[in-house]
Amino acid sequence: MANKRKPLALATKVDEPAETPKPTTARRGRKSAGERNSALYAVVPPEALRQLRIVAAEEDRTIADLAAEALNMLFVDRGKPPVA
Secondary structure, three states, X not given: OOOOOOOOOOOOOOOOOOOOOOOOOOOOOOOOOOOOOOOOOXXXXXXXXXXXXXXXXXXXXXXXXXXXXXXXXXXXXXXXXXXX
């Protein structure tokens, strides 16, 4: 028995140009230089890093979140407002 299949139709016409997205002037999700976060580098003993990773995993948080919390605790302890 012969296999009778219909030919597939093309999804788009060849003579119609594809629509290109219009460029937007608004900067979505981008922060100005004063609003961006900065990287913080700290040298810690391997055991401290290990414990930090364990706490982050146990609390389902990132190390950056825990570092921000620690900075805020330091600021409050020193009489400064929490900002991190």
